[in-house]
Amino acid sequence: MKSEVHAECLSGEHILLEPLSLEHIPALSLAVSDGELWQLWYTSAPHPDEMKEYIETALAAEQRGEALAFAVRDRHSGEIIGSTRICNWDQANRRLEIGYTWYAKRAQRTSANTETKLLMLEYAFDTLDVMAVEFRTHWHNQASREAITRLGAKQDGVLRNHKLLSDGTVRDTVIYSIIDSEWTAVKQNLKFRLQKYQM
Secondary structure (H helix, E strand, O other): OOOOOOOOOEEOOOEEEEEOOHHHHHHHHHHHHOOOHHHOOOOOOOOHHHHHHHHHHHHHHHHOOOOEEEEEEEOOOOOEEEEEEEEEEEOOOOEEEEEEEEEOHHHOOOOHHHHHHHHHHHHHHHHOOOOEEEEEEEOOOHHHHHHHHHHOOEEEEEEEEEEEOOOOOEEEEEEEEEEHHHHHHHHHHHHHHHHHHHO
């Protein structure tokens, strides 16, 4: 039986992860417009007009015990810069996926993703007590694949012809994971990388 867990604020030095709500619609619509992220056919970033439905879908999955969704806030500027989510949470088998992650163009290639992933992985392994955290991405999303590898995740395999996308193309999905025995080393590496951003 799935236990009822709701998203809670996760706070880092640069990033605050806030439980996603409909109140985030205006700020997330602005964030996704920075770089017109919905134009990238291999990502899951919504069009601003679809933001309400996007958030409602995330909250419905949370109600089912399958997800915990967050808005990403830059603590220095106070701006919402993106969104991320624990999803496909298999509580019985202590596994979950971190996905639906996107950032405004101005926040890309900054410390934002590194600290966001550190906060979420800490929450997954240390609070939710999972055995494994998955990351999935499109075969053609090379930037995402490189970012996942830099986290310390290892590639498990490729699901070919995995999903039909809204534009009619078919997605091959690359699956990566971090398991609990690797978490201590991954955490150390992420903290080291964050220090480099501060130098």
